[in-house]
Amino acid sequence: MELGVVGKPNVGKSTFFSSATLVDAEIANYPFTTIDANKGVCYVKTKCPCQELEVECNPRHGKCVDGHRLVGVEAIDVAGLVPDAYQGKGQGNQFLDTLRQAKALIHIIDASGSTDAEGNPVAKGTRDPFEDVKFLEREIDLWTKGIIAKGWERQSKTYDQLGTKRDRALAERLGGLGVTENDVNAALRPMDLDERMANWSDDDLYEVARAIRKQTKPMIIAANKADIAPPENLESLAALDDYIVVPTCASSELALRKAAKAGLIDYSPGDKEFSIVDESKITPPQKAGLEAIQGVIDKFGSTGVQQCIEEAVFKLLDLIAVFPVEDESHYTDHAGNVLPDVWLVPRGTTAKELAFKIHTDLGEKFVRAVDARTKRVIGADHELQDGDIIKIAANV
Ligand SMILES: Nc1nc2c(ncn2[C@@H]2O[C@H](COP(=O)(O)OP(=O)(O)OP(=O)(O)O)[C@@H](O)[C@H]2O)c(=O)[nH]1
Ligand SMILES: [Mg+2]
CATH class of the missing domain: 3.40.50.300 (P-loop containing nucleotide triphosphate hydrolases)
Structure with missing residues (x-):
């Protein structure tokens, strides 16, 4: 990030x-x-569950100061x-x-x-x-x-002929910027654009670029x-x-x-x-x-x-902080570090999506997750909350 x-x-x-x-x-x-x-790391502060749980935490990255976890975020100047x-x-x-x-x-x-x-x-x-x-x-x-418009006149006709969806076409052209089909879809949904991409005017292309920029940056x-x-x-x-x-x-x-x-x-x-x-x-x-x-x-x-x-x-x-652990009773990882990690994820991230973020293997072999505070089992689609401590059980 x-x-x-x-x-x-x-x-x-x-x-x-x-x-x-x-x-x-x-x-x-x-x-x-x-x-x-210039590149460097700055920090955001989020509440660490250590004080509430009366445990002493050992963060693997960043640190905990008076019950506030400092989470590293990269910055570029x-x-x-x-x-x-x-x-x-x-x-x-x-x-x-x-x-x-x-x-x-x-x-x-x-x-x-x-x-x-x-x-x-x-x-x-x-x-x-x-x-x-x-x-x-x-x-x-x-x-x-400029990136969208390069060779657009010819390419837009091909898209129309092949029936390529606009979300797909634009995500492909802007892939280098990390733009996904979902981003394009969300950005263009409120716009009233011609069905045929070849009919888009120069102004349309500018408005499309603007909407995608707002969505993604x-x-x-x-x-x-x-x-x-x-x-x-x-x-x-x-x-x-x-x-x-x-x-x-x-x-x-x-x-x-x-x-x-x-x-x-x-x-x-x-x-x-x-x-x-x-x-x-x-x-x-x-x-x-x-x-x-x-x-x-x-x-x-x-x-x-x-x-x-x-x-x-x-x-x-709108990111939230979640604390994955391997042992939900002691809030530790396999090495015994208490509340070792914190992840910043978009609000709405599910337990299974978190598993995928941690490791593809953990996502693919996901069985269930446990809310370490309540010890209750939560399903793959359960949306995580800010400050959650989560154990992910996988079939590995
Ligand atoms: N008064 C005042 N001056 C500031 C502040 N922040 C930066 N400056 C001054 O603004 C000038 C430019 O600061 P830089 O940090 O080099 O600006 P920059 O945007 O990185 O500049 P470029 O790398 O040339 O694009 C320096 O003289 C700073 O001391 C501020 O908050 N208040
Ligand atoms: Mg500078």
Whole structure:
């Protein structure tokens, strides 16, 4: 599962990425600082059942902090996207390639309006941040449309003649993006398209691309540089229907995480406050910097970075956390690790689908599952709930 950190140049993508993953990424106030994508792991917090069950857990990955399990999620930070990137301008193609892997996009925009369309610094408040939202969508839509439209005139006639279903045809063409027939079906169902694909107009192809993009690459908006954003910008972004918008101050989050790593402060990502470990180790400029950051947090409730990642995973993608175990009495795996793993799966995932995700063999030889909390047997089609602890019994 990957989250793509995307947007035009110089909005704070690498700052956001770095603060979330603590991977060093180059950061500077000019466009195209990032050329090659950076990859790292960020974490989302979910309630671990260990406290409720009064057991001590041994996570095989991530960790458990005060009853909260930190679950790793991959993130990619890419080069900025400029107008006409879909035709290969700027670092366009490379950016769009990373989209193939991303399950959702965190769209970083400059809420302060201090960068133009290409990411060059301009006076604060000059650029309408909503332009950033529209432009990025359009680039991705045009790029997707380009893939569909390649050789379409001839191919669409062949599809019609052979009776190839449109879901099949489009999933085939967009297979490289990980688009499935189900995705196409869900995306195009509300649309009123001609039965014959050969009759689709150029505009139809664009609308088709747009609908599929919305279905397969959902986007959350990080209204970044919130610390210096004019309040009216943040208000109009918050009022946008159809979007989850989280005000963020990535540079503050990066400073806090670095200070915490250096042992200067106690801070947990997402927290409303932090404390200085030893006043004597902090220089006056550092103290002033930390006070300014506390001011930002007081205003927004947090730096917004952790909140944005968690909303991307739990709201936008609507994933739930399930804890598979091999021994339902002790909540352990075969090695005796208590609550060893946690999986993030789409809401609505069934017991058997979980088995398939863990291992194809486990799915194929699935016999039944057991809810470890109640010790009740659950069937293959039982839909899992957030926080479930599940044992899967298979005929192996
Ligand atoms: N005030 C303020 N500045 C920020 C914030 N986040 C990032 N910046 C600054 O914005 C500039 C660009 O940051 P980067 O992280 O390099 O931006 P980018 O989007 O990765 O840029 P490219 O790689 O060039 O596309 C740097 O000067 C950062 O310090 C923020 O939340 N507030
Ligand atoms: Mg960058």
